[in-house]
Amino acid sequence: MELNMFQEHARLFKALSHPTRLHLIGLIRDRNPCVKVLEEELGVAQPNISQHLSILRNLGIVEAKREGNQVCYRIKNPLVLKLLDAIS
Amino acid sequence: MELNMFQEHARLFKALSHPTRLHLIGLIRDRNPCVKVLEEELGVAQPNISQHLSILRNLGIVEAKREGNQVCYRIKNPLVLKLLDAIS
DNA sequence: TTAGTATATTCAAACATTCGAATATATTAA
DNA sequence: TTAATATATTCGAATGTTTGAATATACTAA
Numbered sequence: 001m002e003l004n005m006f007q008e009h010a011r012l013f014k015a016l017s018h019p020t021r022l023h024l025i026g027l028i029r030d031r032n033p034c035v036k037v038l039e040e041e042l043g044v045a046q047p048n049i050s051q052h053l054s055i056l057r058n059l060g061i062v063e064a065k066r067e068g069n070q071v072c073y074r075i076k077n078p079l080v081l082k083l084l085d086a087i088s
Numbered sequence: 089m090e091l092n093m094f095q096e097h098a099r100l101f102k103a104l105s106h107p108t109r110l111h112l113i114g115l116i117r118d119r120n121p122c123v124k125v126l127e128e129e130l131g132v133a134q135p136n137i138s139q140h141l142s143i144l145r146n147l148g149i150v151e152a153k154r155e156g157n158q159v160c161y162r163i164k165n166p167l168v169l170k171l172l173d174a175i176s
Numbered sequence: 177t178t179a180g181t182a183t184a185t186t187c188a189a190a191c192a193t194t195c196g197a198a199t200a201t202a203t204t205a206a
Numbered sequence: 207t208t209a210a211t212a213t214a215t216t217c218g219a220a221t222g223t224t225t226g227a228a229t230a231t232a233c234t235a236a
Contacts, residue, residue, distance in 0.1 A: 013105040054215085182231100
């Protein structure tokens with residue numbers, strides 16, 4: 001197993017190592033929601049949600065699509081779903 | 089999905105979010121090695137290895153068994169193996 | 177007992193993450 | 207245009223993680 005593999009996997013696990021991000025991923029998986037919906041569901045301040053979404057975007061875990069006034073999110077890397085299914 | 093579930097899963101993912109710990113888990117899975125062997129394989133200082141093993145022990149991911157002079161490690165929570173298989 | 181080997185713990189400095197506050201940007205409606 | 211709504215970014219303080227250095231503990235051999 002390559003050393004860089006460990007780094008890459010560690011980065012992915014780190015992205016999943018915060019409860020808010022796991023909650024976000026769960027909602028995004030189910031409904032491809034826009035940020036407003038995520039904000040209401042989580043009861044977390046909007047800038048904080050955007051910060052967490054930014055982390056997930058930068059790792060290629062989710063992707064954003066603007067739809068008029070709002071931005072909707074969906075899962076980009078299905079590997080993440082495999083991991084979530086494996087853990088629950 | 090309960091809020092505490094996200095916390096619990098996040099804790100597990102955090103334990104897996106460091107390359108050294110992933111390397112350790114891989115070796116432990118294959119050979120149930122003692123710390124000396126882990127030290128040689130990883131080329132990382134012994135106290136640092138013990139620190140990472142302590143994190144994995146505290147989360148119930150691995151367990152230690154003293155064998156005379158040395159301490160051997162093995163996987164305790166097989167869920168971790170499911171995760172590692174899912175990611176690779 | 178003492179010396180040697182194997183492992184664990186403690187501490188502090190360096191570094192990274194998290195979050196609220198403030199602000200910026202994008203789009204729509206008036 | 208201006209105002210309103212939705213989302214993103216920046217910054218800094220608080221907090222958490224990582225690591226090397228020093229030290230402690232456990233066992234074995236002499």
